[in-house]
Amino acid sequence: MSEARIDKWMWAARIFKTRSIAAEACKKGRISINGAQAKAARTVKSGDIIQVRKPPITYSFKVLQPIEKRVGAKLLPEVMENVTTPDQYELLEISRVTGFINRAKGTGRPTKKDRRELDEFTTPEYWDFDFDMEDDDEE
Numbered sequence: 001m002s003e004a005r006i007d008k009w010m011w012a013a014r015i016f017k018t019r020s021i022a023a024e025a026c027k028k029g030r031i032s033i034n035g036a037q038a039k040a041a042r043t044v045k046s047g048d049i050i051q052v053r054k055p056p057i058t059y060s061f062k063v064l065q066p067i068e069k070r071v072g073a074k075l076l077p078e079v080m081e082n083v084t085t086p087d088q089y090e091l092l093e094i095s096r097v098t099g100f101i102n103r104a105k106g107t108g109r110p111t112k113k114d115r116r117e118l119d120e121f122t123t124p125e126y127w128d129f130d131f132d133m134e135d136d137d138e139e
Contacts, residue, residue: 004066007040056095057088
């Protein structure tokens with residue numbers, strides 16, 4: 001086989017866990033082949049460079065063998081070559097170090113640290129002003 005669908009290839013090469021996730025990534029514009037946006041039905045051939053945006057970094061893979069049947073992890077070097085630049089991995093490491101500091105609103109529950117900071121912030125003894133409801137009634 002000299003060509004394969006991009007969504008099938010990414011699933012077979014174990015870049016995505018399921019083919020539907022791979023197709024969804026294509027639909028959202030996260031996949032490009034040789035610099036051009038790719039739809040799920042686009043075919044890949046040997047020598048193509050595929051960029052996969054998985055925030056915060058963009059992975060790059062060179063297609064060595066277009067396959068549509070999933071292979072074992074040990075056979076991946078025959079199917080693709082990871083050509084992701086080292087600066088992309090530095091971005092990944094930086095995001096791991098900073099953790100959830102710049103977490104977007106609505107992306108899951110607060111961490112334990114976030115909850116403790118919120119509790120500390122909302123505790124009345126840390127507020128600068130004192131308002132006591134009983135004192136207001138006596139005036």
